[in-house]
Amino acid sequence: xxxxxxxxxxxxxxxxxxxxxxxxxxxxxxxxxxxxxxxxxxxxxxxxxxxxxxxxxxxxxxxxxxxxxxxxxxxxxxxxxxxxxxxxxxxxxxxxxxxxxxxxxxxxxxxxxxxxxxxxxxxxxxxxxxxxxxxxxxxxxxxxxxxxxxxxxxxxxxxxxxxxxxxxxxxxxxxxxxxxxxxxxxxxxxxxxxxxxxxxxxxxxxxxxxxxxxxxxxxxxxxxxxxxxxxxxxxxxxxxxxxxxxxxxxxxxxxxxxxxxxxxxxxxxxxxxxxxxxxxxxxxxxxxxxxxxxxxxxxxxxxxxxxxxxxxxxxxxxxxxxxxxxxxxxxxxxxxxxxxxxxxxxxxxxxxxxxxxxxxxxxxxxxxxxxxxxxxxxxxxxxxxxxxxxxxxxxxxxxxxxxxxxxxxxxxxxxxxxxxxxxxxxxxxxxxxxxxxxxxxxxxxxxxxxxxxxxxxxxxxxxxxxxxxxxxxxxxxxxxxxxxxxxxxxxxxxxxxxxxxxxxxxxxxxxxxxxxxxxxxxxxxxxxxxxxxxxxxxxxxxxxxxxxxxxxxxxxxxxxxxxxxxxxxxxxxxxxxxxxxxxxxxxxxxxxxxxxxxxxxxxxxxxxxxxxxxxxxxxxxxxxxxxxxxxxxxxxxxxxxxxxxxxxxxxxxxxxxxxxxxxxxxxxxxxxxxxxxxxxxxxxxxxxxxxxxxxxxxxxxxxxxxxxxxxxxxxxxxxxxxxxxxxxxxxxxxxxxxxxxxxxxxxxxxxxxxxxxxxxxxxxxxx
Amino acid sequence: xxxxxxxxxxxxxxxxxxxxxxxxxxxxxxxxxxxxxxxxxxxxxxxxxxxxxxxxxxxxxxxxxxxxxxxxxxxxxxxxxxxxxxxxxxxxxxxxxxxxxxxxxxxxxxxxxxxxxxxxxxxxxxxxxxxxxxxxxxxxxxxxxxxxxxxxxxxxxxx
Ligand code: FES
Ligand code: FES
Numbered sequence: 001x002x003x004x005x006x007x008x009x010x011x012x013x014x015x016x017x018x019x020x021x022x023x024x025x026x027x028x029x030x031x032x033x034x035x036x037x038x039x040x041x042x043x044x045x046x047x048x049x050x051x052x053x054x055x056x057x058x059x060x061x062x063x064x065x066x067x068x069x070x071x072x073x074x075x076x077x078x079x080x081x082x083x084x085x086x087x088x089x090x091x092x093x094x095x096x097x098x099x100x101x102x103x104x105x106x107x108x109x110x111x112x113x114x115x116x117x118x119x120x121x122x123x124x125x126x127x128x129x130x131x132x133x134x135x136x137x138x139x140x141x142x143x144x145x146x147x148x149x150x151x152x153x154x155x156x157x158x159x160x161x162x163x164x165x166x167x168x169x170x171x172x173x174x175x176x177x178x179x180x181x182x183x184x185x186x187x188x189x190x191x192x193x194x195x196x197x198x199x200x201x202x203x204x205x206x207x208x209x210x211x212x213x214x215x216x217x218x219x220x221x222x223x224x225x226x227x228x229x230x231x232x233x234x235x236x237x238x239x240x241x242x243x244x245x246x247x248x249x250x251x252x253x254x255x256x257x258x259x260x261x262x263x264x265x266x267x268x269x270x271x272x273x274x275x276x277x278x279x280x281x282x283x284x285x286x287x288x289x290x291x292x293x294x295x296x297x298x299x300x301x302x303x304x305x306x307x308x309x310x311x312x313x314x315x316x317x318x319x320x321x322x323x324x325x326x327x328x329x330x331x332x333x334x335x336x337x338x339x340x341x342x343x344x345x346x347x348x349x350x351x352x353x354x355x356x357x358x359x360x361x362x363x364x365x366x367x368x369x370x371x372x373x374x375x376x377x378x379x380x381x382x383x384x385x386x387x388x389x390x391x392x393x394x395x396x397x398x399x400x401x402x403x404x405x406x407x408x409x410x411x412x413x414x415x416x417x418x419x420x421x422x423x424x425x426x427x428x429x430x431x432x433x434x435x436x437x438x439x440x441x442x443x444x445x446x447x448x449x450x451x452x453x454x455x456x457x458x459x460x461x462x463x464x465x466x467x468x469x470x471x472x473x474x475x476x477x478x479x480x481x482x483x484x485x486x487x488x489x490x491x492x493x494x495x496x497x498x499x500x501x502x503x504x505x506x507x508x509x510x511x512x513x514x515x516x517x518x519x520x521x522x523x524x525x526x527x528x529x530x531x532x533x534x535x536x537x538x539x540x541x542x543x544x545x546x547x548x549x550x551x552x553x554x555x556x557x558x559x560x561x562x563x564x565x566x567x568x569x570x571x572x573x574x575x576x577x578x579x580x581x582x583x584x585x586x587x588x589x590x591x592x593x594x595x596x597x598x599x600x601x602x603x604x605x606x607x608x609x610x611x612x613x614x615x616x617x618x619x620x621x622x623x624x625x626x627x628x629x630x631x632x633x634x635x636x637x638x639x640x641x642x643x644x645x646x647x648x649x650x651x652x653x654x655x656x657x658x659x660x661x662x663x664x665x666x667x668x669x670x671x672x673x674x675x676x677x678x679x680x681x682x683x684x685x686x687x688x689x690x691x692x693x694x695x696x697x698x699x700x701x702x703x704x705x706x707x708x709x710x711x712x713x714x715x716x717x718x719x720x721x722x723x724x725x726x727x728x729x730x731x732x733x734x735x736x737x738x739x740x741x742x743x744x745x746x747x748x749x750x751x752x753x754x755x756x757x758x759x760x761x762x763x764x765x766x767x
Numbered sequence: 768x769x770x771x772x773x774x775x776x777x778x779x780x781x782x783x784x785x786x787x788x789x790x791x792x793x794x795x796x797x798x799x800x801x802x803x804x805x806x807x808x809x810x811x812x813x814x815x816x817x818x819x820x821x822x823x824x825x826x827x828x829x830x831x832x833x834x835x836x837x838x839x840x841x842x843x844x845x846x847x848x849x850x851x852x853x854x855x856x857x858x859x860x861x862x863x864x865x866x867x868x869x870x871x872x873x874x875x876x877x878x879x880x881x882x883x884x885x886x887x888x889x890x891x892x893x894x895x896x897x898x899x900x901x902x903x904x905x906x907x908x909x910x911x912x913x914x915x916x917x918x919x920x921x922x923x924x925x926x
Pocket of ligand 2: 194865866869870902903
């Protein structure tokens with residue numbers, strides 16, 4: 001970073017401290033307004049009719065009975081979409097409302113506005129849609145490779161095929177002394193944020209619309225919404241409302257255009273809130289993966305080649321599949337030095353539910369594959385699983401599969417050593433059945449219970465890759481308010497729970513040496529902040545707030561240098577005062593500012609990256625890389641297939657700890673989602689139909705499922721990033737899944753190649 | 768139908784309630800008390816936890832009519848006074864147990880219900896008691912810290 005941080009003159013609650021969240025009081029008292037809490041005089045409720053079929057042609061839609069239902073104000077179909085009929089994150093292919101074809105179960109077909117949500121639901125039931133039901137294409141391998149499969153989109157069924165060719169695979173194959181092969185699968189995971197999709201659309205007098213929604217990236221929403229409404233972007237004003245978690249599921253549009261259409265049509269404010277069942281149909285999920293891996297090594301454990309085929313089921317529409325493929329391909333062998341690599345990654349269309357962004361996308365699936373392979377290799381060579389990883393671990397200067405040189409610290413060997421040195425948990429106290437698999441259900445008193453230990457290592461790219469300029473924008477305005485220097489920070493960045501609002505205040509306090517910071521509501525009245533995804537907001541919006549503060553500081557120093565006749569480079573800000581190296585305190589900031597606030601708007605861009613070559617996959621595609629390693633200790637009742645994760649230990653390098661409390665929360669939370677994928681969570685899709693769209697049947701970890709965690713956080717700064725930070729939210733989601741799976745394999749001796757692993761997988765495989 | 772409920776110490780009368788509405792809907796949409804959350808509306812997540820005549824329940828599973836003439840306390844009613852926080856709320860904040868916060872109101876009520884009955888809960892008791900409250904963000908570690916802290920604070924305050 002250009003300007004030195006003002007970090008040596010620490011300000012209370014600045015960078016590195018753990019101040020409380022500015023939105024915290026509202027969240028513990030119930031006053032914080034989430035999108036589903038919004039309310040407006042005279043508002044109506046919107047509801048969405050969805051396709052019951054995964055694949056069908058629409059013959060006709062009859063809305064007359066629904067429209068005649070008392071209390072109904074509008075019934076809309078694709079014919080009523082004012083502008084563009086399609087939208088999409090990367091590729092415009094998803095209809096606002098189905099036109100002549102539905103490609104997945106749950107695809108929106110029609111909308112209703114009514115005075116009560118129950119009236120809206122009843123009206124939906126009166127819409128008559130006549131379908132010609134088609135045979136759904138649900139096998140991703142068939143979609144990718146079978147020429148007789150129906151083409152679901154004009155350009156075929158392959159969203160993206162990304163090869164990686166590094167070194168010379170035939171040489172590696174010749175040199176290998178041992179070869180391990182495996183086929184692995186990852187089921188479809190749901191983000192399962194707790195705050196359902198919701199928002200309020202309010203028509204404005206100028207014919208525009210105000211949208212209050214829970215989203216991850218307002219500007220990309222805006223770029224999709226405005227054309228569909230046939231409105232210029234400045235007539236669609238978006239404000240972020242309270243977001244109840246995101247994890248990728250809010251990167252695509254859900255109810256935004258629908259609510260706006262109903263509001264424009266009826267002239268009344270429209271509220272839409274999905275219930276839990278609808279939420280399972282209303283957002284994209286994590287791509288299920290079919291993976292074939294082959295690793296060759298010398299007898300001493302040194303890897304000589306890796307081959308992989310990774311098929312990612314993108315479901316009915318493109319969403320972010322292009323980028324998911326790029327991650328799985330470029331990170332397909334993980335943080336290991338491999339001289340010869342051949343990877344083919346495919347993202348495909350099927351009639352399964354659409355898949356897109358979820359925490360760690362692409363990298364999560366591949367990590368489960370390559371880590372399972374590392375365990376196989378260790379077993380084949382009779383080595384410790386940590387040893388085989390240590391031998392092949394990347395470090396600064398290593399080359400990744402995409403040819404990119406790791407040019408910042410990557411202390412994987414050290415991290416593995418620290419994990420090895422972490423004390424083991426005690427054996428379970430079997431006198432209390434709550435410590436055993438099955439818990440209070442009293443299924444065992446210890447008989448049949450075996451303990452397993454497993455390890456996982458993950459490598460995640462931070463910020464957008466492949467040439468994206470995912471910049472962020474911040475306005476910082478410093479004014480004297482009631483005799484106190486007070487900064488107002490304005491960005492469009494989405495706080496989804498991770499604590500960015502806290503961090504923004506910390507950065508301002510550190511950079512401007514003041515205490516009072518107010519975070520303005522995030523909206524589209526300022527430039528793009530990019531997405532709250534890819535673990536990028538601390539880096540990008542943190543970076544934007546920092547450079548905006550630096551600009552404010554410079555303006556203060558220029559003015560002060562003039563006024564006090566002191567060279568600008570001798571000035572600093574601390575304790576709300578302007579201080580000169582030799583002369584001491586020159587002025588209180590509040591007096592200095594008087595009635596003239598100082599304001600700066602700045603953009604922050606990360607270093608440029610390159611697209612992966614379409615044939616070789618080579619190119620410096622990543623901005624930053626981050627490592628996390630896990631050890632899982634699991635007790636398994638091998639007779640009943642029940643298990644208890646006893647402890648999870650993680651070592652993560654975060655570059656610089658900005659807010660320890662939030663950081664730990666990210667590692668805990670990311671680890672928990674990885675545990676969910678390992679042993680609990682799967683959207684069960686049969687013939688294109690979701691069988692478990694509820695929290696009764698789709699299980700996310702409870703407080704009984706999550707064990708205590710040990711964290712060991714390292715700080716090896718990345719010189720390219722603000723404060724040396726490294727994005728931290730996603731890496732733990734990668735490595736916890738393979739660690740837990742490996743521990744279960746260790747306890748049971750079973751191959752268990754598919755996650756999530758359920759009791760039936762264990763008992764059915766036990767002889 | 769017409770409904771009379773005492774909520775957070777105040778008597779409320781609500782008109783035109785549909786028979787199918789839940790207590791949660793009445794609180795959130797008819798009485799302007801959206802603190803109780805609606806993460807599942809099927810009794811699986813605990814985000815809607817409130818007291819009904821002193822017993823912690825999922826408001827989404829209580830038909831509005833069942834609350835007739837009864838006393839409800841919601842998360843909005845826990846703080847001792849305006850601008851103040853209950854020690855359980857303080858603990859959730861201080862421990863960093865709040866991320867997106869959507870689970871928080873339900874967890875605060877559930878934790879309040881635990882520490883008032885059991886001022887020194889063991890970790891196993893905390894886990895058992897809060898097993899019906901889902902949180903997707905925190906991995907529960909900081910929630911454990913918050914409840915331990917809340918129990919300690921409550922004892923100290925002699926509350
Ligand atoms: S909303 Fe009541 S339990 Fe989930
Ligand atoms: S803090 Fe987000 S669900 Fe608990």
